[in-house]
Each structure stands twice: as C-alpha cells, then as structure tokens.
Ligand SMILES: Nc1ncnc2c1ncn2[C@@H]1O[C@H](COP(=O)(O)OP(=O)(O)OP(=O)(O)O)[C@@H](O)[C@H]1O
C-alpha cells in the first residue's frame with residue numbers, strides 16, 4: 418500500500434518491497450547455479466542405473482546353462498532392463514549378448530567412464546533440449562569389477578521425462594526456499610532497518626513542522642548499532658537547531674529593542690546637543706571648562722547610536738544592486754567626510770587626511786551605493802583617526818571580481834584591534850570607538866558576496882583589500 422513519505426511523495430516501492438524482490442531474484446540465481454550440476458548428476462545416475470539393470474539381466478542370461486533363452490524370456494529380461502540390447506564383455510574376452518530381433522540404429526554413445534564435468538553438463542542440456550527420441554548406447558564398467566564392461570542400448574525419451582520431472586521438483590523447491598528466505602530477510606530488515614528508518618524520517622518530518630516544540634525531538638532508542646547512533650545524532654541535531662532558533666528569536670527581539678532605544682536615544686541626544694550649544698554660549702569659566710567634556714560624551718553616544726543602527730541594519734537588510742562607479746564613489750565619500758569633519762577638533766585627523774584616488778574611472782562595481790559609501794567611509798575614518806596622513810585607493814579587476822585596496826600611512830592596527838579583528842563591540846582600541854566600523858565593512862563586503870582582508874598592518878601603515886562583484 419502507498420504510504421505518504423515525509424517529503425509528501427507516496428512511497429509506492431519502499432525499501433522492504435525492493436529487498437523482497439531482490440532476495441527472491443538472488444535465491445533463484447543461486448538455485449540456477451546449483452541446478453546445472455545437479456541435473457547433469459541426475460542424468461549420470463540414471464544412466465548408471467540403466468547399466469546396472471543391464472548387468473543384472475546379463476547375469477540372468479549367464480545363469481542359463483547354454484546362455485540361450487526362449488524369445489519370451491529374452492523380451493521380458495530386456496523389458497525389465499528397459500533396454501533394446503545388452504552386451505557384457507568379460508576380461509577373458511567372453512562376450513554375452515542379449516538383443517531384440519531388430520535392434521534399432523544407435524544415435525549416440527555415452528561413456529560412463531567419461532570424467533569431464535563439462536561434457537556431462539553439455540550432455541545433460543542436449544538431452545533436455547532434444548525434441549525426438551534418440552537411441553543411446555550406454556557403455557560402463559562395473560564399480561565392483563572395472564574389468565567387466567557392460568553396454569545397454571536404451572531410449573532417451575524416458576530419461577528426458579525423468580529429467581523434466583526432476584527439474585520441476587527443483588523449481589518448486591527453489592520457489593519455496595526463495596520465498597522462505599525472502600520472507601525471513603524481509604521481516605528481519607523490516608525490523609532492523611526499515612522500521613527504525615521510518616521512525617527517524619517521521620521524527621524529522623514532525624520536527625520540521627514545528628522545530629520549537631521540544632516534544633518533537635526524537636527520543637533515541639537504546640540501540641548500540643548504526644541506527645542507534647543515527648537516532649542519537651538526530652536528537653543532538655534537533656536539540657541544537659531548536660536552541661539556535663530560540664536564540665535567534667531572542668536576538669531578533671533584542672535587535673528590535675536596540676533599534677527602538679536608539680531612535681529614542683537620538684532624540685534625547687539631539688536635545689542634549691542643543692542644551693550644550695546654549696551652555697557653550699554662556700561666558701562663565703566654570704561652564705566653559707565642562708562643555709567640551711559634555712560635547713565629547715554626547716558625540717560618543719551619537720556615534721554609538723549611528724554605528725549600532727548601521728550594524729543591525731546591514732545584518733538584516735539586503736541591499737539593492739546597481740552599477741556603482743568606484744572612483745566617483747570614493748570622491749563623493751572624500752567630500753562628504755571632509756565636510757562632516759570640518760571645524761570639529763575631534764575629527765581633525767579625518768579632516769586632515771589627504772586622499773590619493775588612483776582608481777581607474779572605468780571600474781564599476783555591482784552593489785548598493787549607500788552601503789558602499791559606508792564601507793569606504795569607515796575605512797577612511799579609521800585611517801584618519803589612527804593618524805594617517807594619506808589614504809591611497811587603488812582597484813583592479815580580475816574576471817567578474819574587483820579588488821579595492823585601501824592603504825594608509827598610519828601606525829598600523831594596535832595588537833588589541835588585530836587580535837579582535839571583525840569582532841563586534843570588542844575590536845576597538847580607540848577612546849570613543851564602538852568597535853563596529855570594521856564589522857560593518859565586513860558585513861557589507863559579505864552582503865556583496867565578497868570578503869575584506871587586512872593584507873598589511875605595520876608601522877608604515879595598513880592595507881585592506883575588499884573583494885566586490887564587477888558590474889557585468
Ligand atoms: N587604518 C587603521 N590604522 C590603524 N588602526 C586601525 C585602522 N583601522 C582600524 N584600526 C584599529 O582597529 C580598531 C577597530 O576599528 P573599528 O572601525 O572596528 O572600530 P572603531 O573605529 O574603534 O569604532 P567605530 O565603530 O566608531 O568605527 C580601531 O579602534 C583602531 O584601533
């Protein structure tokens with residue numbers, strides 16, 4: 418019967434059914450291999466029996482005083498021996514012959530002393546396939562006295578009939594044996610393999626429907642075999658998946674909360690900045706002393722808000738894909754950064770940074786312009802903040818990829834930053850830094866199917882390579 422499988426497709430021809438048929442087929446093949454030698458053995462025995470019957474009849478003839486018989490008795494002896502003629506040759510050259518009046522012509526001589534199994538095999542099959550009766554002369558010696566030769570001339574048809582009967586018996590036996598074997602194999606496989614396999618696939622399907630339901634995790638059977646291992650592994654995997662899902666949901670909630678807090682915080686910070694500006698106007702030495710510290714604190718908080726939002730956003734939002742000309746993009750970022758840093762003593766380094774834009778105008782990246790702006794901005798800010806004087810941008814295309822190289826002549830990354838490269842919130846080695854800049858760079862590169870690598874960082878500066886898709 419068709420059972421629905423977990424994938425929704427019905428299992429018409431399951432493992433068990435296939436195994437059943439295969440077992441039957443294998444047993445039948447094995448029986449066939451046994452059949453060939455046994456049918457040839459059967460034929461040989463039959464012929465030996467014919468010779469020994471002939472010998473008995475010859476002995477009866479010998480027992481008469483002059484070795485002559487009346488025609489009735491002769492026919493009867495031949496009839497009982499199932500032969501047309503019988504010849505007995507003694508070692509002393511005495512020959513005894515018993516024959517019908519008109520013995521038939523001999524078609525084939527079969528020598529029982531023949532040793533080759535292949536010949537016997539061939540003989541057996543030639544008897545089986547022969548359509549007409551052949552007259553066989555069977556020649557053999559006596560097992561007890563090999564010097565005595567006996568010949569029996571017999572018909573082949575009774576032999577063939579006996580061989581047919583024998584074959585039918587073998588066939589029936591083979592069918593019974595293969596059915597019993599196949600049944601045994603079927604039930605043991607069903608028990609050992611198919612049933613536990615169904616349990617595993619069933620559990621997978623149930624788990625897939627609702628991975629967060631703990632009750633759907635498989636309870637592994639206490640088996641020591643491979644199935645037991647598979648069940649235990651599945652249980653571990655389901656537990657891990659479930660934990661990861663729960664974790665993911667919590668993180669998503671947390672992300673949403675962070676975004677909301679950020680939003681409200683920015684409003685508060687804008688107000689605080691306004692108050693700061695008012696305070697800065699007050700001509701009081703005490704107030705003038707504290708306002709720069711207040712400004713720094715607010716500025717760090719604003720940066721934290723901005724970077725956290727970028728970080729959360731880049732992780733979730735899939736950017737749009739458009740042709741972005743790299744050289745122009747870098748020029749825009751340079752201008753924007755310059756303007757943003759102007760007149761701000763804390764951003765002096767970023768303001769002073771000289772840009773050396775060596776990107777060829779033709780190079781065009783396929784990507785999200787806003788994200789790419791953020792990528793270059795973060796790298797440039799880092800260089801400026803680290804005290805670099807010049808930022809050199811170059812790019813090269815190989816196949817469908819473009820490598821953007823951003824090099825500076827600053828002091829290189831401090832060990833703390835290098836050790837925690839690309840780790841959110843902990844990679845910062847700078848006062849007021851959030852440790853998100855490089856993580857954002859990496860996330861953006863990844864969102865473009867690329868990667869960012871720090872290829873050099875020493876006292877003469879740092880070089881980052883960003884691998885991006887070229888616009889085709
Ligand atoms: N070009 C560079 N030269 C020297 N040090 C660098 C350079 N780029 C990054 N760093 C170091 O790596 C650290 C991590 O940089 P990242 O941009 O991730 O965080 P951040 O700049 O501290 O904070 P923010 O999130 O505001 O960018 C920096 O604090 C800095 O010490």
Ligand SMILES: [Mg+2]
Nearest residue numbers: 795799854855
């Ligand atoms: Mg930074």
